[in-house]
Amino acid sequence: MSGVRAVRISIESACEKQVQEVGLDGTETYLQPLSMSQNLARLAQRIDFSQGSGSEEEEAAGAEGDAQDWAGAGSSADQDDEEGLVKFQPSLWPWDSVRNNLRSALTEMCVLYDVLSIVRDKKFMTLDPVSQDALPPKQNPQTLQLISKKKSLAGAAQILLKGAERLTKSVTENQENKLQRDFNSELLRLRQHWKLRKVGDKILGDLSYRSAGSLFPHHGTFEVIKNTDIDLDKKIPEDYCPLDVQIPSDLEGSAYIRVSIQKQAPDIGDLGTVNLFKRPLPKSKPGSPHWQTKLEAAQNVLLCKEIFAQLSREAVQIKSQIPHIVVKNQIISQPFPSLQLSISLCHSSNDKKSPKSTTEKQSPEDHLYVLEHNLHLLIREFHKQTLSSIMMPHPASAPFGHKRMRLSGPQAFDKNEINSIQSSEGLLEKIIKQAKHIFLRSRTAATIDSLASRIEDPQIQAHWSNINDVYESSVKVLITSQGYEQICKSIQLQLNIGVEQIRVVHRDGRVITLSHEGQELQDFLLSQMSQHQVHAVQQLAKVMGWQVLSFSNHVGLGPVESIGNASAITVASPNGDYAISVRNGPESGSKIMVQFPRNQCKDLPKSDVLQDSKWNHLRGPFKEVQWNKMEGRNFVYKMELLMSALSPCLL
Amino acid sequence: MGVTCVSQMPVAEGKSVQQTVELLTRKLEMLGAEKQGTFCVDCETYHTAASTLGSQGQAGKLMYVMHNSEYPLSCFALFENGPCLVADTNFDVLMVKLKGFFQSAKASKIETRGTRYQYCDFLVKVGTVTMGPSARGISVEVEYGPCVVASDCWSLLLEFLQSFLGSHTPGAPAVFGSRHDAVYSPADTMVQYMELFNKIRKQQQVIETRKPNQ
Numbered sequence: 046m047s048g049v050r051a052v053r054i055s056i057e058s059a060c061e062k063q064v065q066e067v068g069l070d071g072t073e074t075y076l077q078p079l080s081m082s083q084n085l086a087r088l089a090q091r092i093d094f095s096q097g098s099g100s101e102e103e104e105a106a107g108a109e110g111d112a113q114d115w116a117g118a119g120s121s122a123d124q125d126d127e128e129g130l131v132k133f134q135p136s137l138w139p140w141d142s143v144r145n146n147l148r149s150a151l152t153e154m155c156v157l158y159d160v161l162s163i164v165r166d167k168k169f170m171t172l173d174p175v176s177q178d179a180l181p182p183k184q185n186p187q188t189l190q191l192i193s194k195k196k197s198l199a200g201a202a203q204i205l206l207k208g209a210e211r212l213t214k215s216v217t218e219n220q221e222n223k224l225q226r227d228f229n230s231e232l233l234r235l236r237q238h239w240k241l242r243k244v245g246d247k248i249l250g251d252l253s254y255r256s257a258g259s260l261f262p263h264h265g266t267f268e269v270i271k272n273t274d275i276d277l278d279k280k281i282p283e284d285y286c287p288l289d290v291q292i293p294s295d296l297e298g299s300a301y302i303r304v305s306i307q308k309q310a311p312d313i314g315d316l317g318t319v320n321l322f323k324r325p326l327p328k329s330k331p332g333s334p335h336w337q338t339k340l341e342a343a344q345n346v347l348l349c350k351e352i353f354a355q356l357s358r359e360a361v362q363i364k365s366q367i368p369h370i371v372v373k374n375q376i377i378s379q380p381f382p383s384l385q386l387s388i389s390l391c392h393s394s395n396d397k398k399s400p401k402s403t404t405e406k407q408s409p410e411d412h413l414y415v416l417e418h419n420l421h422l423l424i425r426e427f428h429k430q431t432l433s434s435i436m437m438p439h440p441a442s443a444p445f446g447h448k449r450m451r452l453s454g455p456q457a458f459d460k461n462e463i464n465s466i467q468s469s470e471g472l473l474e475k476i477i478k479q480a481k482h483i484f485l486r487s488r489t490a491a492t493i494d495s496l497a498s499r500i501e502d503p504q505i506q507a508h509w510s511n512i513n514d515v516y517e518s519s520v521k522v523l524i525t526s527q528g529y530e531q532i533c534k535s536i537q538l539q540l541n542i543g544v545e546q547i548r549v550v551h552r553d554g555r556v557i558t559l560s561h562e563g564q565e566l567q568d569f570l571l572s573q574m575s576q577h578q579v580h581a582v583q584q585l586a587k588v589m590g591w592q593v594l595s596f597s598n599h600v601g602l603g604p605v606e607s608i609g610n611a612s613a614i615t616v617a618s619p620n621g622d623y624a625i626s627v628r629n630g631p632e633s634g635s636k637i638m639v640q641f642p643r644n645q646c647k648d649l650p651k652s653d654v655l656q657d658s659k660w661n662h663l664r665g666p667f668k669e670v671q672w673n674k675m676e677g678r679n680f681v682y683k684m685e686l687l688m689s690a691l692s693p694c695l696l
Numbered sequence: 697m698g699v700t701c702v703s704q705m706p707v708a709e710g711k712s713v714q715q716t717v718e719l720l721t722r723k724l725e726m727l728g729a730e731k732q733g734t735f736c737v738d739c740e741t742y743h744t745a746a747s748t749l750g751s752q753g754q755a756g757k758l759m760y761v762m763h764n765s766e767y768p769l770s771c772f773a774l775f776e777n778g779p780c781l782v783a784d785t786n787f788d789v790l791m792v793k794l795k796g797f798f799q800s801a802k803a804s805k806i807e808t809r810g811t812r813y814q815y816c817d818f819l820v821k822v823g824t825v826t827m828g829p830s831a832r833g834i835s836v837e838v839e840y841g842p843c844v845v846a847s848d849c850w851s852l853l854l855e856f857l858q859s860f861l862g863s864h865t866p867g868a869p870a871v872f873g874s875r876h877d878a879v880y881s882p883a884d885t886m887v888q889y890m891e892l893f894n895k896i897r898k899q900q901q902v903i904e905t906r907k908p909n910q
């Protein structure tokens with residue numbers, strides 16, 4: 046800037062005073078300039094007193110400076126007014142900003158001028174164009190599109206992949222959470238099945254049947270413990286469970302009640318040595334956790350113990366004709382004289398040291414599952430009874446017991462009435478009755494089947510009824526001849542098999558009671574079969590037109606049968622010429638004789654009694670038929686042939 | 697529960713209580729009765745406590761609490777001419793709680809024990825009445841099971857009693873007279889026993905008062 050001529054800039058205000066109005070003749074009326082006090086007032090109004098005292102000084106000084114005339118200030122606005130400018134407070138001078146702007150513009154212009162002049166000389170500064178990257182050779186528009194598409198697809202793919210990654214991570218986390226069940230969720234599952242309570246810092250559970258009405262004194266508590274023996278470094282095993290249950294030591298393993306009936310008399314040396322065979326554990330539901338199976342097995346052991354304790358208590362207390370023997374884990378009783386019922390508690394613990402339960406005197410087939418199941422049912426019924434409303438006292442302060450027993454005091458019941466209220470039958474008696482019935486039933490079935498297979502003529506059929514009771518079953522026995530079922534159906538027996546007896550109701554109304562002896566039933570059926578043959582002849586005679594001359598179910602003649610009685614029938618042919626006489630006995634078999642008219646017999650003694658020859662047409666002597674040489678597959682068929690042979694055909 | 701008649705058998709001359717009981721039982725066995733075990737009827741006496749009498753000045757009432765082995769789960773409580781309560785055996789425990797109102801009279805427990813015979817429809821009980829260690833008399837109870845109305849079967853009972861008691865047959869009990877057409881209840885039996893025990897107690901007192909005189 047040195048050496049450059051100063052540029053004169055003169056600034057003058059348009060006019061000193063503001064024009065108030067212009068008269069019609071061109072004269073101007075000027076506003077009176079503000080007097081000093083007025084100006085001061087105006088300026089004072091603009092003072093911001095909230096600002097610091099520095100600004101106040103400036104304002105005050107500026108207010109003084111402004112009091113001078115404008116014109117005086119304007120004339121000293123020269124290029125070398127820099128010093129003069131310093132005298133004024135720049136913040137209040139109205140042309141200050143203009144001056145600054147102009148000054149900066151000047152500065153810039155000067156700089157530019159200087160630069161350009163230096164650049165023109167090219168000695169110290171040159172203009173150099175900006176180097177640009179070489180433009181790539183002009184591409185195919187398709188390649189460009191391809192690349193751009195590729196890039197955009199890659200970007201989209203990235204986003205999708207990120208999203209997919211997030212999803213898979215969350216899914217795996219869920220699965221891991223399921224596998225890696227934590228203690229509390231497992232405890233919740235346990236709580237859904239079993240009763241738990243917290244005692245101190247231990248969690249105890251109850252697996253006894255006490256809440257269901259049992260009175261067994263076993264505590265049945267199990268403890269829930271946290272399974273902390275997991276190595277976090279290794280992979281968590283599949284069946285890892287953070288929870289473990291500890292069952293009482295006497296409930297470990299598995300148990301069942303074995304009920305069996307044997308025919309041999311009890312051998313004293315055999316008592317108490319029931320060999321347990323380890324029944325395969327009942328398959329637990331596939332999804333159930335291991336603690337569930339453990340607890341269920343322990344509960345089953347407890348129930349079996351209770352059943353056996355109840356049975357043995359009753360066996361000792363109840364008086365019966367043949368006393369029951371209780372030895373260690375076995376109860377032996379004799380429902381029938383030659384029969385032995387043994388109920389034993391088989392408790393096998395889980396330890397592997399006794400796998401050798403192979404030498405068994407009793408085979409597994411001896412075990413009656415039905416009775417074991419019934420024992421379970423009976424004890425559960427007993428449990429329910431203790432909780433039933435008959436037992437629960439009203440009011441709550443009354444003593445426990447059957448409702449009627451509570452009344453027995455105030456109503457002065459005597460011993461008979463008290464006995465009638467109390468359920469007299471215990472578990473053992475019930476199960477013995479059921480065993481008796483099962484034995485009778487199976488023996489009846491065996492008897493009928495053996496007879497049916499052994500004897501072909503007549504045939505024996507048994508129709509067992511579907512609906513049975515634990516103490517009663519029934520079967521309908523029909524004795525028929527093959528081919529003649531419609532004609533000869535007079536022997537139909539209804540057998541009601543009870544606990545100790547079999548009641549037979551015959552079709553003709555007779556009621557016969559058979560005892561438990563097996564031979565009685567067999568003898569009875571044999572006698573009925575023999576009677577059937579004779580009845581069949583009677584029915585056949587009706588069909589064939591033969592006349593029944595005599596019929597007896599129990600003949601008093603002939604050899605005495607050891608089983609039942611023999612029966613006999615005599616039938617005459619339609620024209621009266623012939624008569625057939627049949628005697629059938631269970632032991633002696635059948636004897637058939639045919640009566641011929643006199644004129645057909647050659648060896649009759651002549652006598653003077655009969656004068657007329659017409660008497661020769663009457664029937665005379667009997668001749669026996671060789672029945673085993675007769676044609677025909679069964680008795681009735683043979684009889685029919687015989688009858689037809691003896692009836693002349695009318696041609 | 698049938699109609700029952702309770703009576704006292706006087707001790708035979710020159711014989712002890714036991715011997716008389718033996719005579720009776722032998723007679724019954726010859727008749728054909730079968731022994732069916734033992735029986736026991738006991739009675740305790742309670743006074744109403746003095747505190748409850750207050751200003752009324754009444755004599756304290758006597759309450760008798762009795763048990764009968766024939767009704768093993770029941771307990772009977774009766775006043776002399778008053779009602780008879782039939783309760784279950786918790787009543788004894790209740791009496792302990794009511795100690796303030798009922799005080800047991802001293803040496804008051806009296807009981808009869810003996811054998812029980814069944815003769816067809818008749819149930820005969822012959823027992824020795826004891827108060828403390830000493831036997832004081834003989835009680836005979838006959839029950840006719842099938843009938844529950846006293847008036848209907850009194851004559852039959854009388855005849856049966858005559859057959860083995862002979863001349864010592866009692867007259868109709870007082871309870872029969874009052875409600876002889878109503879259904880007989882076990883409480884009536886206990887009333888009869890109470891009367892019997894009271895009679896025996898009085899006899900005992902008479903004997904005791906006589907003794908110093910002799």
